[in-house]
Amino acid sequence: MEWNIQLPSKTCANCAGQFGDKDPCHSVLAMNNVELIRRDYCAACFEGIREQAKSDAGSAYWKTVYKLVLPPPKVDPVKKDKVESLLRAYLAGEIDDETKKICYLLAVMLERKRVLKHLKTFSDTQNDKRVLAYQHAKTGESFAIPDPGLAMTEIPQLQARVKELLDTMDRPPAAPMPADPPPTPQS
Numbered sequence: 001m002e003w004n005i006q007l008p009s010k011t012c013a014n015c016a017g018q019f020g021d022k023d024p025c026h027s028v029l030a031m032n033n034v035e036l037i038r039r040d041y042c043a044a045c046f047e048g049i050r051e052q053a054k055s056d057a058g059s060a061y062w063k064t065v066y067k068l069v070l071p072p073p074k075v076d077p078v079k080k081d082k083v084e085s086l087l088r089a090y091l092a093g094e095i096d097d098e099t100k101k102i103c104y105l106l107a108v109m110l111e112r113k114r115v116l117k118h119l120k121t122f123s124d125t126q127n128d129k130r131v132l133a134y135q136h137a138k139t140g141e142s143f144a145i146p147d148p149g150l151a152m153t154e155i156p157q158l159q160a161r162v163k164e165l166l167d168t169m170d171r172p173p174a175a176p177m178p179a180d181p182p183p184t185p186q187s
């Protein structure tokens with residue numbers, strides 16, 4: 001499901017011009033069947049579609065500054081990085097009903113920490129699917145999180161499960177079982 005996390009593209013979707021460092025980048029997300037399609041435009045090309053993009057209820061629009069070189073990740077392994085790593089790992093794999101719920105909860109946690117910014121919730125009534133679109137505050141990536149339609153009563157149990165998953169990440173990998181102790185010489 002590589003459309004779940006999309007990096008800003010290196011070139012404009014319209015003129016194919018390369019983005020330079022610190023160039024403004026106008027991004028539009030739109031739902032296409034079950035996938036979110038992301039298009040990044042340079043300032044000149046975006047002028048031509050600005051009104052349409054901003055008024056279109058079926059798409060989300062945001063503006064960033066293209067960064068040629070991303071700042072190196074902070075070294076301190078703070079909690080939010082664990083939440084983010086877990087979410088990235090889940091989004092990279094097959095998403096079943098359980099992981100969908102976990103991804104949703106992790107995204108909400110990251111939204112509270114302002115790592116992710118909610119852009120829009122897309123709904124595809126034909127397929128009865130809703131997808132939450134987020135923007136990563138630092139990298140400009142877009143994240144698509146399928147809405148699991150959580151019931152309030154499910155949340156406490158799910159929160160416990162997420163805590164368990166995060167705690168597991170703290171633990172060092174299990175040490176190999178010690179071999180039988182050498183026989184103690186009898187005196």
Ligand SMILES: [Zn+2]
Binds near residue numbers: 046
């Ligand atoms: Zn362009």
